[in-house]
Amino acid sequence: MTAQWQEQVSLKPFNTFGIDVKARYFTQVHNDDEVREALAQARRLQIDVLVIGGGSNLLLTRDIDALVLHVASRGRRVLSDEAGRVIVEAEAGEPWHPFVQWSLQQGFCGLENLSLIPGTVGAAPMQNVGAYGVEIKDVFAGLTALDRQTGELRDFSLDECAFGYRDSAFKRNPGRWLILRVRFALSHALQAHLDYGPVRQRLAEQGVQQPSAQAISDAICSIRREKLPDPAELGNAGSFFKNPVVSAELVARIRAQYPGVVAYPQAHGLAKLAAGWLIEQAGWKGYRDGDAGVHRLQSLVLVNYGQASGAQLHGLAQRVQADILEKFGVELEMEPNLY
Numbered sequence: 635m636t637a638q639w640q641e642q643v644s645l646k647p648f649n650t651f652g653i654d655v656k657a658r659y660f661t662q663v664h665n666d667d668e669v670r671e672a673l674a675q676a677r678r679l680q681i682d683v684l685v686i687g688g689g690s691n692l693l694l695t696r697d698i699d700a701l702v703l704h705v706a707s708r709g710r711r712v713l714s715d716e717a718g719r720v721i722v723e724a725e726a727g728e729p730w731h732p733f734v735q736w737s738l739q740q741g742f743c744g745l746e747n748l749s750l751i752p753g754t755v756g757a758a759p760m761q762n763v764g765a766y767g768v769e770i771k772d773v774f775a776g777l778t779a780l781d782r783q784t785g786e787l788r789d790f791s792l793d794e795c796a797f798g799y800r801d802s803a804f805k806r807n808p809g810r811w812l813i814l815r816v817r818f819a820l821s822h823a824l825q826a827h828l829d830y831g832p833v834r835q836r837l838a839e840q841g842v843q844q845p846s847a848q849a850i851s852d853a854i855c856s857i858r859r860e861k862l863p864d865p866a867e868l869g870n871a872g873s874f875f876k877n878p879v880v881s882a883e884l885v886a887r888i889r890a891q892y893p894g895v896v897a898y899p900q901a902h903g904l905a906k907l908a909a910g911w912l913i914e915q916a917g918w919k920g921y922r923d924g925d926a927g928v929h930r931l932q933s934l935v936l937v938n939y940g941q942a943s944g945a946q947l948h949g950l951a952q953r954v955q956a957d958i959l960e961k962f963g964v965e966l967e968m969e970p971n972l973y
């Protein structure tokens with residue numbers, strides 16, 4: 635069945651910043667055939683297409699003069715379960731966190747540190763979603779995408795996705811691939827990653843000695859609920875800037891002036907700075923200009939108190955970037971996708 639197109643649709647319910655811009659056309663697609671038909675129709679009518687999932691990594695700065703194609707496909711399945719290794723597959727439109735919870739309920743380990751990330755399975759490879767020391771590249775077993783230029787299906791291996799820190803081949807080539815379904819290699823045996831942030835401490839506080847994957851997920855959910863604003867209550871797109879990876883010399887220069895600088899060693903003598911720390915030191919924590927602001931608990935998160943426009947939030951982000959460059963000599967890169 636062909637998915638219906640609507641005209642002049644408000645995207646406010648479809649982006650977690652809650653920005654009220656309009657899509658010239660809007661449709662929801664539930665399977666491969668509907669995806670193909672919508673893309674073919676847009677091509678015939680010479681209309682651009684913007685693909686969205688949960689809208690939790692978008693900053694919409696204007697009305698979208700295009701077809702907004704909302705991926706709403708559902709389905710998750712076990713493809714194989716041998717010698718303790720399980721391959722599971724989920725359709726692109728599956729909401730991410732319920733998929734993680736489903737995998738844990740099956741007794742499959744591997745996704746627990748990625749609990750409570752908003753959005754969909756299909757968007758997760760776009761920026762190689764990561765949290766608490768795990769990225770999807772660590773459990774990735776392949777994906778199937780549609781080439782929007784040729785209409786052909788293609789399977790991608792781990793190497794072909796070229797995953798990096800909040801980055802992938804898909805993010806670097808926007809508009810080329812529509813991800814249809816993703817596969818993950820999970821395990822019946824837990825390999826716990828507890829050394830990141832306060833995870834181990836939270837489990838200890840809860841009296842958990844030998845945590846299960848579900849206990850780790852629960853601990854991470856409780857930490858996240860305390861620190862991060864819930865988009866249902868306060869519009870946001872999570873971390874607004876990537877944590878910058880910089881040279882050891884630059885860290886040394888910053889440390890000379892700010893001995894408390896937070897830096898994590900990386901490969902090739904580089905270091906990752908906590909962008910939230912830089913923004914807080916520069917005095918932006920809790921800053922508010924109209925309805926656009928920097929969150930009062932987590933400086934890495936920009937928030938919409940109600941009626942902020944995407945342009946206002948973008949303007950605030952640019953002011954923060956300019957200030958961090960001036961004060962620390964560090965360039966902050968935006969994480970959400972700007973339209």
Ligand code: FAD
Nearest residue numbers: 687688689690691753754756757763764765813871872971
């Ligand atoms: P959308 O915002 O809808 O789209 C993001 C990009 O992907 C767009 O460019 C879109 O065109 C493209 N896209 C969407 N679906 C497809 C598809 N099927 N095929 C091709 N392209 C597609 N991110 C992290 O990495 N780690 C975190 O811990 C984390 N925590 C967050 C916490 C909060 C409170 C919020 C609001 C966001 C957080 N994020 C985090 C960011 C965001 O949730 C993730 O990047 C998520 O994967 C985005 O999914 P989405 O479906 O909402 O994508």
Ligand code: NAP
Nearest residue numbers: 764765766767829830831832861862871872873877898908
């Ligand atoms: P946090 O624990 O306060 O730590 C601050 C930053 O330091 C994090 O961003 C993290 O970088 C880095 N860090 C902490 N411990 C580290 C270690 N042992 N080794 C290397 N780097 C370390 O961070 P938070 O803001 O509360 O977020 C917790 C986790 O959830 C982080 O992994 C974060 O990326 C993720 N998260 C992401 C988003 C998003 O929208 N992208 C939103 C909320 C939370 P990394 O970011 O590189 O992990």
